[in-house]
Amino acid sequence: MTAQPRSQSPSLDEIADDDDPRIQQVYRRLRVLTLIGALTMGVGFMAVMSVIAYRLVKSSPGAQGPVAGHLSITPGAKVLSTAAGDGKLLVTVEDGGRIVIHVLDAATLKETGRLDVAPGGPAAAPMR
Incomplete structure (x- = not known):
């Protein structure tokens, strides 16, 4: 080896x-x-x-819970429609042939404005 x-x-x-x-x-x-x-x-x-x-x-504070409120309308008045958007609530009410749009703050339900829609004003031009 x-x-x-x-x-x-x-x-x-x-x-x-x-x-x-x-x-x-x-x-x-x-x-x-x-x-x-x-x-x-x-x-x-x-x-x-x-x-x-x-x-x-x-972050922005979340919803604080339900908010209670009321909208006073005259007896015999009728709510035609409601709409919500951009922090506002719109309530359309017919009262004796007059139409009134109430603008409410969505967070507090306090009325921030009112728009009376009265007939007899100048007519808008027709849309084409």
Whole structure:
């Protein structure tokens, strides 16, 4: 039998030695990169949480519950229609042949305006 010459390269057991300065340098770099990644993720998480908290604090207040109110109309008057939009309520009332449109604030149900629709004014041009 012939003896095989031993190679000059170190064995795997010798390479995996933790006392090797090259391995320690790799571990140091790995720790630094892990720390940088963790800090970056932490800063990102805090930024997202800050935006969520800001939007919760600065958001407009929600509905405060049902608002009770009343609209006084004369006896015999008839409500023709109602409409809601842009924070206003419109109630169209017919009272003895006269048409009155009441404008109410939707949040408080207080009357903010009234429009009397009277016949006999100038006629509008027909639409084409």
